[in-house]
């Protein structure tokens with residue numbers, strides 16, 4: 404029956420006398436059947452790479468927050484941060500021009516809340532700062548000083564995700580703008596100002612007597628043995 408079909412174009416050879424009529428040409432395996440294999444090979448390849456990386460990481464000491472971020476990590480983190488920063492926030496102007504009394508108050512604020520990570524002079528070389536990943540940048544340096552007031556304001560109020568920089572939404576907007584002025588002032592801070600700031604550092608972080616010690620010592624807890632009657636020596640309650 405099929406022989407009766409008139410020869411057609413390149414199908415002519417099939418019509419040679421005595422040739423077995425060829426069943427409709429066998430198509431190569433359809434691409435849709437090859438795809439799962441390609442996917443499987445890619446998945447296995449990736450699994451081997453990731454597994455190898457984790458094994459290497461385990462033997463190399465794991466991820467330590469003490470390390471310095473690699474160039475590519477720092478680049479990606481910076482790119483993500485600038486993407487996350489609304490341009491409207493960037494362009495906001497600081498409504499409070501720097502004034503010396505306000506700068507002193509902002510310095511005390513910075514000493515109390517920020518210096519545990521950033522240090523009073525802004526270099527970030529504190530126990531916390533040096534062991535965070537990423538480390539806080541030197542706030543006196545170009546990376547920070549080159550940012551707009553609006554950028555710094557937004558960063559302080561909103562923090563930085565996936566980093567040690569917390570958000571500080573509880574301060575009044577004015578307090579935050581004054582902190583921005585203070586960060587601008589950091590490159591020219593004087594030793595005198597730094598000494599003043601030390602009085603406001605949390606004592607838990609800077610163990611030297613930094614907080615004003617003017618208040619009388621707290622009364623001894625009830626379970627402590629009473630001081631010797633008649634002893635005039637001042638109590639050193641709580642000091643170890």
Ligand code: HEC
Nearest residue numbers: 516517520535537538539540546547558563566567568582
């Ligand atoms: C617990 C630690 C910690 C505290 C407290 C902290 N910071 Fe930070 N801060 C960081 C870290 C870490 C970074 C860097 C994050 C990054 O690069 O992803 C940072 C970044 C910043 C930046 C961005 C600098 C830049 O170049 O982009 C500013 C501004 C800043 N902090 C201001 C403050 C102020 C002001 C306070 C206090 C109100 C404060 N920080 C409190 C850890 C802290």
